[in-house]
Amino acid sequence: MAKSLKRLMDTLKESKDVKEDLLISRINMAVVGDRGDEKVSFINALHGLGPGDEGSALSPPNTDPDLLAVYPNPKHPDFRLWDLPPVPTTSPVAPQAYMDQVKFLRYNAVFMTFTESPQPNSVAVFLEARSLQRETVYFTLLASENDTENSLEDKRNASLGILKAEGVALPKIYLVRPSALEKLDFPVLLEDICRDLPEIRVNALLQALPTLTSTLVSQKRDSFKAQVWAAASLSGGVSAIPVPLVSSMVDASVGVRILNKARTSLCLDDDSVERLARQRGVDPATLKALRTSDLSAEVTKAGVKKRLKKAAAAEKDLASASSKLVAMAMPQAAGAGRSFTAMLQALNGAIDEMASDAEKIVAAAIGEEK
Structure with a gap:
C-alpha cells in the first residue's frame, strides 16, 4: 500500500511538471528603431491590440527614449515584446557597446525597423549579431500611413x-504594414522566423500571435495538436496507476488547460472577437455568431470530461487496431493504450472544432474589410 501511494504521489508530481512544460514556453522578441507611430503600431499589432486597449504601447511612449520598455501580452504573459531604443546615428557606434546596453543576445528574435532607410550604425549592429551566430535578426521596413x-x-x-x-x-x-499584418511581407517574415527559431519557441510565438490569417490558424491548430500528443502520452502513463479516478482527473485537468489556452490563442473569447470586430469595422454579433462549437464560447471541466468519456467509450467499442498497437507500445497497463487514444481523439476533435470557428471569423473579418 505504501509503495502504491508513493508511486501515486511521484506520478502526480511528474504529471504536474510535464503539464507545466507542455503549457509554458517563454519567448522574448525585440523591436529596434525610432519610437514613432509606426513602431508603436507594429508592437501593438503583434499583440493584436489597438490604441487605447489594455496593455497597448502608447504613442508617444511614456518612457525615457534611451531606456528599454517591455510589453507583456495581456493574454499571453510568456510572450514579451521589448521596445529597444534606436541605434545612435550621430557618430560611429561600437556595435558591441549598444548590444550590451540593450541586452541584445537575450532576445529570441529582433526586428531592425525603419520607415525610410536603414542607418549605417544599425547595419553595423546587424553584422555584429551575425558574427555572433545570431541569425534571427530581420530588417523590417514599416509602412507609414x-x-x-x-x-x-x-x-x-x-x-x-x-x-x-x-x-x-x-x-x-x-515590408510590413502595422495596421494590416496579413498584407505585404509579414506572412513571409513569420515563415522565416519559424524556420530560424527552435521548435519550442516557434510554438510559443504561433500560439501568442493574433489570428491574422487562415494559414496562421492552421499553424496554431497543429501546434496545439502537438501538445495534445504529449499530453495523451502522459495520460497513458498515468492510467497505469492502480488507483481509481487518478487518470481521469489528470486527463480532465490537462485537457482544460490545453483547450483554454487554445481558445485564447485562437482569439475566440468575447474580448478578442469584439476587438477584432472593432479593428476591422465589422459587427461583433456577426463574428460571434460564427462560433458554433460550445468550446469556443467556454471551456469547462464538465464539458471536457464528457468528451473524454465519450471518446473512451467509442474507443472501447471499436477495439481498433490503433489502440492495440498503442497498448503494445505502453505495456505498463491494459488501459494505457485506450487512455492515450481516447484523449488524443477527444482533444484533437475539440481543437479542430475551435480552429474551424476561428477560420470562419478571420475570413469574415478580413473579407468584410476588403
Missing part, C-alpha cells in the same frame, strides 16, 4: 543598395 505599394518598393530597393554597400551579403528587407 501615406505609403503606397509602389513607394514601399522604391524604399526597399534603395535600402537593399545601402545594405549591400555596408557589406551585408544577400540582404533581405521585409
